[in-house]
Amino acid sequence: MRMESSCLDLALEGERLCKAGDYRAGVSFFESAIQVGTEDLQILSAIYSQLGNAYFHLQEYTKALEYHRHDLTLTRAIGDEVGEAKASGNLGNTLKLLGRYDEAVVCCQRHLEITKAIYDKVGQARALYNFGNVYHAKGKSICWSGAKPGEFPEEARTALRKAAHYYEANLSLVMELGDRAAQGRTYGNLGNTYYLLGDFESAIAAHEKRLLIAKEFGDKSAERRAHCNLGNAHIFLGQFETAANHYKRTLQLARLLKDRAVEAQACYSLGNTYTLLQDYERAIDYHLKHLVIAQDLKDCVGEGRAYWSLGNAHTALGNHEQAMLFAEKHLEIAKRTGDKSGEMTARMNLADLRMVVGPKSNPSMQYMFPNNRINDPDPLETQPGHLILPGVRTSLRRGSAENLLVIPGHHQ
Amino acid sequence: IDHYGGPHISLQVDSVQRWMDDLRHMTEVECMCVLQAKPIGVEEDSQHGELVLTSGVGAGDHV
Numbered sequence: 091m092r093m094e095s096s097c098l099d100l101a102l103e104g105e106r107l108c109k110a111g112d113y114r115a116g117v118s119f120f121e122s123a124i125q126v127g128t129e130d131l132q133i134l135s136a137i138y139s140q141l142g143n144a145y146f147h148l149q150e151y152t153k154a155l156e157y158h159r160h161d162l163t164l165t166r167a168i169g170d171e172v173g174e175a176k177a178s179g180n181l182g183n184t185l186k187l188l189g190r191y192d193e194a195v196v197c198c199q200r201h202l203e204i205t206k207a208i209y210d211k212v213g214q215a216r217a218l219y220n221f222g223n224v225y226h227a228k229g230k231s232i233c234w235s236g237a238k239p240g241e242f243p244e245e246a247r248t249a250l251r252k253a254a255h256y257y258e259a260n261l262s263l264v265m266e267l268g269d270r271a272a273q274g275r276t277y278g279n280l281g282n283t284y285y286l287l288g289d290f291e292s293a294i295a296a297h298e299k300r301l302l303i304a305k306e307f308g309d310k311s312a313e314r315r316a317h318c319n320l321g322n323a324h325i326f327l328g329q330f331e332t333a334a335n336h337y338k339r340t341l342q343l344a345r346l347l348k349d350r351a352v353e354a355q356a357c358y359s360l361g362n363t364y365t366l367l368q369d370y371e372r373a374i375d376y377h378l379k380h381l382v383i384a385q386d387l388k389d390c391v392g393e394g395r396a397y398w399s400l401g402n403a404h405t406a407l408g409n410h411e412q413a414m415l416f417a418e419k420h421l422e423i424a425k426r427t428g429d430k431s432g433e434m435t436a437r438m439n440l441a442d443l444r445m446v447v448g449p450k451s452n453p454s455m456q457y458m459f460p461n462n463r464i465n466d467p468d469p470l471e472t473q474p475g476h477l478i479l480p481g482v483r484t485s486l487r488r489g490s491a492e493n494l495l496v497i498p499g500h501h502q
Numbered sequence: 503i504d505h506y507g508g509p510h511i512s513l514q515v516d517s518v519q520r521w522m523d524d525l526r527h528m529t530e531v532e533c534m535c536v537l538q539a540k541p542i543g544v545e546e547d548s549q550h551g552e553l554v555l556t557s558g559v560g561a562g563d564h565v
């Protein structure tokens with residue numbers, strides 16, 4: 091009897107610690123509780139489950155998998171269907187994060203079957219949401235591994251269509267249940283799924299609803315996410331003014347939430363959107379704002395992008411000397427970060443600009459970049475404007491909006 | 503123009519096009535993981551022991 095209460099006490103302490111956010115300490119109490127052991131299999135199931143969740147929080151997914159599996163085995167052995175449904179859901183989430191999508195699908199299926207069989211609508215809604223998330227993650231993982239940017243393999247599209255199907259099923263259920271918070275989450279995920287599928291109108295409709303619910307709850311983070319997603323979708327519909335307005339709201343909210351990385355991203359998006367609108371002065375203004383934050387955050391990739399964009403915007407305005415300064419900075423950072431593609435781009439831009447500005451070095455540049463060997467001969471720059479390199483998209487040589495093909499409403 | 507036998511270098515000169523290529527994959531995600539808890543202690547306020555958490559994995563895909 092003493093041992094029994096000891097296991098329970100240890101488990102209760104583990105639970106308390108996890109609730110307080112100290113998962114590491116919680117884990118050791120749960121593991122001690124298991125060492126002591128118990129005959130109460132419901133308590134043991136709860137310990138396994140909480141231990142699995144604690145490891146999940148600690149991002150130790152292999153350990154999380156181990157305990158959620160123990161929980162599933164145990165609940166099956168004792169015929170606890172409600173417990174089995176929960177264990178299946180948790181296991182599915184863990185497998186998803188480990189990239190084992192097919193096994194995760196089997197878990198989601200079981201979770202859904204049980205909740206349907208016992209007429210548990212709340213559980214069913216959760217199972218459908220998890221199902222959607224697994225297919226969404228699967229689709230996205232295939233998207234990312236796509237050979238070319240903007241290309242989505244058929245396998246990814248199939249997974250994303252399934253994700254949309256489960257999110258839609260979840261949505262009708264949470265609407266029936268009147269769960270507004272859950273509706274908000276689902277609209278957001280559904281919007282993202284439509285977006286990845288290239289259905290930008292449906293994406294916008296879903297994100298507008300997500301935005302509405304975020305406002306109802308005063309959830310500024312969710313509001314910020316919705317504006318950003320809306321901005322992106324409007325870009326691909328060629329509605330740049332509307333996109334700019336959403337990005338401006340994103341920027342305001344990022345500042346309110348003191349999220350510098352998101353603030354930088356919003357400035358970068360605005361810079362690019364104003365380039366599409368051929369308002370290069372505004373574009374420069376936002377790209378400079380982005381640059382300052384990227385430098386603050388020591389984000390070299392972002393800094394390189396900012397120089398590249400600033401160079402292009404100045405080129406578009408005919409400020410070739412300014413453009414050269416930024417192309418030099420772009421080259422410098424690309425070399426430093428080992429960004430080969432960026433380095434080539436910067437060299438090509440510099441070569442083009444030197445043709446316009448003239449071969450003589452500019453004294454102001456020497457002043458600004460005393461360490462730059464501007465007049466060094468460079469093999470890549472001996473044939474300015476006429477480089478032939480494999481894979482170079484020569485039609486895009488001059489970076490400006492005219493070269494962009496934006497087909498409104500284009501569905502991939 | 504890949505017949506030169508050299509390594510294929512993916513090079514883009516237009517920064518806006520590059521941004522749009524990235525943007526095409528970018529989404530600001532909602533909470534993607536809903537774990538369910540099995541409470542040990544009996545507490546009235548814990549509603550059915552639901553535990554919602556957002557995972558950092560696969561999220562945060564900004565430039």
